[in-house]
Amino acid sequence: MSNIYLSGLAYELGEERAPITDLPELIADEDACDLLLALGLDEYVFSSRTPPQLAQASLDKTLAQVQVDRTDIDVLLYASSSLWDRAFYTKEIGALCCALDLPHAMAIGVHLAECGNLASALRVAAGMVRSGDADNVLLVTADQPAPDSKRLVDPVLSVLSDGAASCLVSSRRGDYELVGLRQGARQDLWNLDLNAESVKRMRSFTQGLGKTALEVLAAAEMTAEDVDCLICNNYTFSVLRAFADRVKIPTARLFTDNVAQTAHVFSADNLINLVAARASGRIEPNQRVMALSTGQCSWSASLLRAT
Structure with missing residues (x-):
């Protein structure tokens, strides 16, 4: 392959x-x-x-x-x-x-x-x-x-x-190798009230991200300890810390520099943060990066290796 x-x-x-x-x-x-x-x-x-x-x-x-x-x-x-x-x-x-x-x-x-x-x-x-x-x-x-x-x-x-x-x-060698990618979804989340049922929705996201991250790491024969940097969509620090805790990656490895500067650029956040983290020295060659993202009723975990 x-x-x-x-x-x-x-x-x-x-x-x-x-x-x-x-x-x-x-x-x-x-x-x-x-x-x-x-x-x-x-x-x-x-x-x-x-x-x-x-x-x-x-x-x-x-x-x-x-x-x-x-x-x-x-x-x-x-x-x-x-x-x-x-x-x-x-x-x-x-x-x-x-x-x-x-x-x-x-x-x-x-x-x-x-x-x-x-x-x-x-x-x-x-x-x-x-x-x-x-x-x-x-x-x-x-x-x-x-x-x-x-x-x-x-x-x-x-x-x-x-x-x-x-x-x-x-398939040509580039900036990052895509080691693995998993997605998950709960389509019934569309029916939730975003404000009144926010706790239920966040619990679904964190549980789903935890399961998906574990799957992508297991497929690569790695653990959370092997991840050098965690990239997410640009949500509030409290949400990002909850995501990091759920996937068992220390919050010290979480890249948050763009939260204040760019806010949430829809699904572009992961790529923007990969560029910024590499430019700042947070990601170095051969390091492993996990990128998490969520939509209204779905979530994903991508595992990458910087070349």
């Missing part, structure tokens, strides 16, 4: 930055605002560009890093839950491919896992490469809240930011 690698990790954030205290929903709810500030949030980023435009900017950076001819890109995997404008998954994707000089690449969309879309997209990409269906899969996740929708993630978990992140998935 072919080893799977991620190369050319890159991201593009919204060009504007503001304190979360400027958000109307937090001006109206001082308690929620104070709690978010106390638990690590500070600023969020936003953009006048659309998700596909943010995706293009990130993909430009990825393509500039990888040693692959654009004619050899077989598939563009576009992961997004920002589908509130039909153009975002039709003509703007066509424009994106043409602008990147990929007019014949097959564009495939991934969206049902929402803020866990990256894991779904990685699973699809890895499957394509391992099966021989594709040699080079260009993956991007891009999101932005709908106009006039709130950015607060209920129940006071984080604040949404605009942005995109991307990488190339192939």
